[in-house]
Amino acid sequence: MSQEKQDFLERSKTFWNPGKTQAWQDMGVDLVIDRREGYYLHDMDGQRLIDVHLNGGTYNIGHRHPELVEVLNQATRKFDMGNHHFPSLARTALAEALAACTPGDLQYTMYGSGGGEAIDIAIKTARNAMKKRKIVSIVKAYHGHTGLAVKTGDERFSKLFLSEDTAGEFVQVPFNDLNAMEDALKGRDVAAVIMETIPATYGFPMPKEGYLPGVKKLCERYDALYIADEVQTGLMRCGALWAITRYGVEPDLLVTGKGISGGMYPIACVVVSKERAGWLSQDGFGHMSTMGGAELGCIVALKVLEIVQRPEVISMVRYISNFIRAGLDQIMAIYPDFFTGIRQHGVVMGLEFNHPEGAKPVMKYLYRNGVWAIFSTLDPRVLQFKPGVLMTQALCEDLLRRVEAAIGEARTEVMGAGSRRTR
Amino acid sequence: MDNFVRRLVDISQSEAAMRARADLVLERARWAAEVFHRYDRAKTMAAVDAVARIAFDKAGEYAEWAVRETGFGVVAHKKIKNELSSIPLVDHYRDRDFVSPRIDERSMVVEIPRPAGVIFALAPSTNPVATVYFKVLSALMTRNAIVISPHPAARECCVDAARTLAAAAEAAGAPEGVIQVIADPSIPLIDQFMRSDKTDVILATGGSAMVRSAYSSSNPAIGVGPGNAPVFVDATADPGHAARHIVESKSFDNSLLCTNESVLIVVAEAERALKAELQKAGCHICSEEETQTLRRYLFHERGFNVEALGRDAIWIARQVGIKVSPKTLVLVTPIRLIGEEEPLSREKLCPVLGLYTARNNAQAMMQARALLRLSGAGHSAAIHSNDTRAIVDYAAMVEVYRVVVNAPCSQGAAGFATNLAPTFTIGTGFFGRSSVGENIGPQHLVNWTRIAYHKDSDVTLDAIAHTAVRQPGPLPEAPSDGVPGRSVADLRPVDATADRDALREEIRRIIADELRAALKE
């Protein structure tokens, strides 16, 4: 590590976040991201990394996508965040575009500046519409850390701030368990179920066939709304603009964030049907956010939506997911005692390792081999593996080469050099 | 969707947007090419044959469409060109395998075909759909991906044809995106495609400006220069036969093939008889005044008048007020000079034929050379003669790479009335500032990796011949876990591996047999 980086890390500990800064050093990842371009990150000491973390899909179409840079640059000649009190060309244009490309009769868009805020808005909207307070989510769910969103998730993040639910308004049920879901909804006192289509931070466990439509049916039966959190699964990552449509579910509210503006300007959106958007007419000033729906963000988001819906992109996603899957299957055959499973839908992938914290050494060795992927905070057996939807063939091939080497090295560390590969 | 953005901020004409669009198409093509590269001969030809079939079936429809859209050419002739560029084209190359490894027995070298990858192909307005057919099939025969860029004047028919072929190819198992087309070509967009390092080779057919810019793109290019074919008729030629062929050629699709005759050079001795035969065959021989009006009409300050491009003789005669018989197929304009001073000695993509009378063979050949110096170097020439000495002298003198003998030059040089390779891309070689001097075909879209042992090695090629190159075909479909019918369990039945291994063994055996047979030959 360069002296410059060491000095910097000290300052990071002094002025920013000592705990987080140190934790990465302890995990063997001394990454300080400097330059970035396409699917590459460059560490401040010069190491280049292929980014398959993408910050949860934020960089779905790559870092600093040239068209986004262009549109943002040009937009700054005329626009800024705008004044959130007034009707806005940009906010309305994005809302119109979202209405056109979201499932069912979703029509109105409400804006936040980040995913958590958008989740809060979705929950508030559902409560207003249903006149009920209870929210059901999945055990180990992750929907962000704002006031309401944090209560839907793991207590690790709420108790620390004495912000956990104490009123029994937030209920959690195990994923893929329709009986538990029904038990939670039976009382008819639930305003909404909030579901990530594939829970990311939990390591992408895949919904069982029929589970998501089953949840939607239960919602209908017991008068609860279905909020689809598409923050990580949306924007073509599962081979459809919104993953939820692949499972045949039409949600009452849909939340998008992260990738919606390609990491170029913060914005997040909640799209809701007219029927469930009562408060917008009842008291349009009911929820406000100065930076929510910043106009520059809207303009970038419009471009992202246009790009990911180009016919070439869906084809790219198919190639990337098929090619990477075929390569990972081969790697799995080389290290079957360590690399034990793949969860996959499109370019949303979780790699399972045969060790309770197996994804951490894999992350470390991937880092040494020039690949950046992150373990699942809430299930560290699983590595979140998230290639971008515009990855080139050459890059995918190079990625697989590095992944094979890294998994081999991680396996040696975890299981010892004694045991041999199968091939 | 784009409208929503454009209303606020329009970046569609920016370089960033153009480049990103080209990149996306080319990267998709790259994926298709990489997967196509895994195909064996049988799977490849299944796609090729399916595409050739639909191309053939739709030859008439697209001929009609091209004439309607561009406003020039002859439907019946375009139909023939389209047809020839479909099944007969594939049949021409049927015995040539661009997919399986081959053995060069003499040098004891085994060769493995390596497709170019991503081809960027321009289609001209003159032979739009035929060129699309030709380039697409050539690409498919060699397992390449192709991006077609149509001429704006023939955009709609080309886009539709390319999409039809793409759908047929994919239905027959070719990788998706293996054939793509630019629906809204513009100069800056095309420029991005040509200059991109994601393009492996440019197949440029079109105007000189386009071809030159392909060559200056920094990418490998197979570009063809313009034609300006001399046709020489000597005293030994059968004047009736020569006249009929010349008219057949000049009137074929109203001279839109760049291989059409531009100036007829006849020796004085044969002039009278030939003129009479030309008239009989449908030529109107213009008077001096008529020639002058035509000269003025056809050539403007900036060059050839595109209004006349591909129009028939009667239409052109009417434009300039020349009275001709309704049976007229070609307007013949006698000229006294060949060179810069005489516009009528330039390329004319319409049924107007210059006529120059030379004193003798030697002078005729010098005039033919002069004509090609003006334009058309490396392209085509024709001769009508029964004197082998004259034919050989002429062929050795004119700076072109195909000399058609006693045959229509349009169809002959393009390989349809001769045994030359059928093509819509005429290599104009070094004379024509191009890289290839033959009729372009699939063979130009593939390189070969040569396996070479030490000279003194006693390895027999037999061993290597029996080791098949792995050609596993399309990528298996990745699961979409939890989506009905798309989960791991549904897509990857465990016992299928056994079948696959058996199949692979079978293929290995067939290839080994073929190679063994090849070795024995």
Ligand SMILES: Cc1ncc(COP(=O)(O)O)c(C=O)c1O
């Ligand atoms: C599925 C999901 N929802 C919501 C969020 C919260 O988004 P933000 O971090 O922008 O507040 C995240 C962030 O990781 C997420 O992954």
